Amino acid sequence: MKRNSVWVASFTASVIIAIVLLVAGTPAVTANDQPSAANAAVNIDNFVFGPQTITVPVGATVTWTNKDDIPHTSVSTEGVFKSKVLDTDEKFSYTFTKAGTYPYYCTIHPKMTGKVVVQ
């Protein structure tokens, strides 16, 4: 009798825990082949956007931070977004509401290019 009730108790506990987890929602899992968190960061340093290509889910906000000692900009080549001039430590954010590929560059130093992939 006693063994039976222990077994029932632990099984019930597992079910309850499972239900709670399902209701609460699983925490975001970061896998290499999946879009990552809803906020992503691009660092600008040494005349380079890092990472040069960043992949984010629809609705994500990308924030560029200029860590260089020279001003830079982040401007979409298709006119989708355009930062003001970012001096050292200044930031620019843009929220991507549509899936697609968004190439961009620095209008001051046009050899600096990057890409945001939204999927």
Place this chain on the structure above:
Amino acid sequence: MTDKNKDLIDQNLQDLNNDGVDRRGFLKCMAWAGTGLVWTMSGGIPTSRAFAKTNGKSAAKSGDFSFVQISDSHIGFNKPANPDVTATLQTAINKINAMPHTPDFIIHTGDLSQLSKPSEFDTLDQVLKGASAKQVYFVPGEHDMLSDNGEQYLQRYGKGTKGSGWYSFDQKGVHFVGLVNVANLKAGGMGSLGHEQLEWLESDLKGRSASTPIVLFAHIPLWTIYPDWGWGTDDSEQALAYVKRFGSVTVLNGHIHQIMQKIEGKVSFHTAMSTAFPQPAPGTAPSAGPMKVPADQLQRVLGITDVNYLVSGRSLAVVDSPLADSTSAASGSGGGAGGR
């Protein structure tokens, strides 16, 4: 090159390496410049002996004149590479004022400001007011185009210019052309002149006698120095084709904050030092950004360019000099520009 000269250069290369300022690539360029001027090393910067011959009012003929090129003042920059760019600009102006001859005018080849701010342009104007030469000609750098495609720059310095600020003028028979290659830059590209400006240049030069000396000045180099860092102009070949027929063409640029020279046929290309901070030689650093040097050496890697035109030879002698050389103490950089 004689063995003695070669030894002198090697010796100075060693000194320079101890200083931590790499001039190896630059010196290689100098070795095959072949201008016929005798170069001596002074403070690590080659200076031309012709400078001593051509200055002095007694030697001048009425058609002779001179002007000074300064570049990349970056007023507003305040990082470790130079926390006081206004002071070093003032030193450059003091140096111009101390020259035995007053230049006819000054040419500023761009990056007047760091962020195109009105206060930065104001400060620049204030310092230039104290120059012995009152006439200053400008072309913008990419740092001057940061507010609404250069609106601030054009309002202040664009009178009588076309498009993004190009124009030409004549001085004692020499034809000067100020070009703008920092507007509408395309992703992945270098400097760009654009179709409209090239068409204007063609018509501006049309009909001029081939014996007219031509001076082109623009911010980004009009020849390809280092594409990875954007040191070149994508469509400059067309511009250079228009000047090919002239007997003497001098191209003056800035942007790279170091001296580079090239001679191709009758065209001499020359880039000037900055008055604000130096940049590394191509490929010697992760990026083209401001290069830090020991504070007591800063004024040796900043400088001005004196250009002397001799009507007798219809030639221009281009001579660079640093703000300070190793044999003299740094000339009065003084305090800040405030109140002066």
